[in-house]
Amino acid sequence: MHTSLLKGLLTLIPLWGTCLLAYEVKTPPLDTDWTYSVGTHPWPEHPRPLLQRSHWQSLNGIWKWRRASSSTDPPPDSEAAQSDILVPSCIESGLSGVMEQDTIYSWYSTEFTVPKGFAERGRRVLLNFEAVDHQATVLVNGDQVGIHVGGYWQFTFDITDHLSSNGTNRLQVLVFDPTDGDGAMNPVGKQTRRPSHIFYTPCSGIWQSVWLESVPSTYIQQLDVTADMSGQVNVTVASNGESDPVTVSVIDSEGNEVASAKGVANQPFDFTVDSPELWSPDSPTLYNLTIKLGGDTVCSYTGFRTLSIGEIDGIKRPLLNGEFVFQFGTLDQGFWPDGLHTPPNREAMVFDLKVLKSLGVNMLRKHIKVETALFYQACDQLGLLLIQDMPSMPLRTPNAAQQAEWERQLEILIKQHRNYPSIYTWVIYNEGWGQIQNGYYPEFGLTDRVKALDPTRFVDATSGWNDHGAGDWHDNHHYANPQCGTPFYSLQSTPYDRNRISIQGEFGGIGHNVSEEHLWKVQAAINTINQTYEIDEDLDAYNYRGHLLMSELREQVEKYACSGAVWTQTTDVEGEVNGFLTYDRRILRLDREQWRADIQALYDAAATRGGKSSSKRRAPEPL
Incomplete structure (x- = not known):
């Protein structure tokens, strides 16, 4: 249907069958x-x-x-x-x-x-x-x-x-x-x-979304579940009651109950599932959960997987289910030209994820934004590891009250998202934005607080600048070339820290301008396009430069201590033209076969350094 006609029809949709809507996109x-x-x-x-x-x-x-x-x-x-x-x-x-x-x-x-x-x-x-x-x-x-x-x-x-x-x-x-x-x-x-x-x-x-829900007088308020590679499950069912009995059933993808356990509300309890299929990007197996407390029944899900830090040939490595899995993905802003923070619908939201998965990407960094729960569910289902940033404050130094409020909300981030199997790293600060630098370094205490709330994941205390040694990751940002776990670094970065895992938290960022049809049509945004780290005049040049930078990253995986990398970025946003996709999601800049091969080459390089064998990788997700 023609766009202008469809827009006109939106004004004629009846509301409850009694009146005409004034709403129009x-x-x-x-x-x-x-x-x-x-x-x-x-x-x-x-x-x-x-x-x-x-x-x-x-x-x-x-x-x-x-x-x-x-x-x-x-x-x-x-x-x-x-x-x-x-x-x-x-x-x-x-x-x-x-x-x-x-x-x-x-x-x-x-x-x-x-x-x-x-x-x-x-x-x-x-x-x-x-x-x-x-x-x-x-x-x-x-x-x-x-x-x-x-x-x-x-x-x-x-x-x-x-x-x-x-x-x-x-x-x-x-x-x-x-x-x-x-x-x-x-x-x-x-x-x-x-x-x-x-x-x-x-x-x-x-x-x-806004919605109503009907519950019994005593009901389940929150569910916290961890399930590791050995089949050990830890559950806490928070309720508005006291010590009411709880039952938990674990159900596989074929609808079979594979385990059940009884416990008490508001107290953690453990049980074991024998030989579970593990969750990973190659095999994102999920198990459904049914939880009953009195007259209340809720459904949920979990994935069995374990994150840990290991040492392979003297290098700190991130382990997933006991194996070094190299992580490569994109900086994912989560903005939309028509909805800004809100995607138009679930289909649109999942489109981005499927494009990434089809390229062989196994990770993305959700950049200083939090998404709908359905986004995290989609990553769980597709098998995309997630680095989850805490949304930063403006580029100013907070006072004590402002810092305390931001820390309160950091705890909410952890508590509301620690059940998603796909999330594997929490980022506290990005490039020093809102980060206190005078008198003390709060990221050390905050790392401890995050670990206390969630001891099952990694913490990236300072992604990019102002790194004083806190957290599990040594995170370098450098455009356009990577400097991942290398003996060379640049302004605002720090030398590779052998006591932590190395990740290239941001790099790439090469841009390619497009016709006005695919640009954010705001002149102030268009005027800033030339601030892009690098502009390539055509897609041949863009893909050539992308291949060189990916080859340089592969060499650093082979030669140095690089364990993961984040390319900027999934899509263009307003005045930025450095996305795999344009802001309207209508143009994919990439030479698919070239980028699939370059991404696969990263996993193959990691396999020569003790990483998980690339031969176990499953076929790309169809679009």
Whole structure:
């Protein structure tokens, strides 16, 4: 269907069969093949695959929205709404239907009915938000039910006692998001109110799913599971009760129960699964879990795998299931031209991952952004190792209160994501952004805190600059050439530390300009394209240069102590043109066969240094 016709039809979709929607996708500076097919009921998938119940209802769709002037602005009447907005989406995005900048305060509102049985027989109704940037004050039928701070995290409120008796309920959310404005020191990653080259258009508001859930009066609040290569499983089932009995069943891909165990809520317990199939990029085997506590049943999953540090021929190596697996992947920003932080849909989100997997990539670095739970599930399913960054503060030095708040949110990152098998490394600081340098080095204490919260993974304390020796990785950034575990280094890097594992945390970054059709059509962004580390005038030159840099990396794997590398980057973003894919995902710059061969050559080189045999690698994932 022609794009302009489809855009027009979006204004004619009936809402509950009674009225016409005013919502319309705004024309973003660049669209994708998914932009105008999102519809008005986006992201219908269950938002939390690690804690899934059958009784749930999505509240995604068209809400009312208007700007507010301050935190004291009263909730608006429905007639006072400024416009309709698509939830979830960033206010600044075309998909939102608003596409406005510099919105610090705003009100959202919608109405909902609770499905029959959700609040009967002593059951409770939970209101779940997957992410709201940055602060959300939530009201149900005029009652404030809670406030949440932190733009990347899930949160939940029990709204049972605030529900209406007549069946129709009003939900209102006051959002405050200063991004990196004057005095603000929140985790923002690459977001800025003044986009320029490597910093991008911000995302404000409700940008991940909102949904209802029905639970018994005593219910499972959180599930923590670790499963190692020996079959040892450790489980903690957190509940709002005390010492209620819990049962856990482990089910294989064919639906067979391979183990079960009993324990007590709010206390860890262990059991063993005999000879499990292990999770790895070559064989991403997952096992389903069923957890029961009284009248509550949740479904989840896990993968059996063990991460450790070993020494091979005098070199520190990362081991997965006891083997040195060389990791190669891309710096993954997770931005979209139509949705900014929010991908258009799951198909679009998984497209990026499948492109990488088809090239032989076995890892990606999720760069100072946190994704929807469905992203991590997809990486678990496809077999992509993940380096997960903590979103950084703006490029200023925080005061004590700001540092404490950032550290609080760092702990939330670990607690909410430590169950995904694909995540294998936590990054605390990126290139010194928001990192205290005067008086003490906080990354040492923070490394200890992260290890206490999750002793099963590696910690990259300082990716790039300001490395004082903390963490498991010695992480070098150098464009365009790699300097991975080598006896040479450059400005802002440090000499290779033999007491830690060596990784090239960023390199490559070579760029290739494209026609206006595939560019972010904002002149300020276009003006910064020449800041790219290197511009290649055509794709022949781009692929030639890529081959040289990949060959140089391969030689460092063969000769020195390189154990992994991150190429910049998966896609273009706004004023950057150095992606494997253009920002609209319509052009893949790579000579597929050349890059597949060059990536495979890295694994083969690692095999000569004690790495896992490349012959065990499975065929590329089909697109």
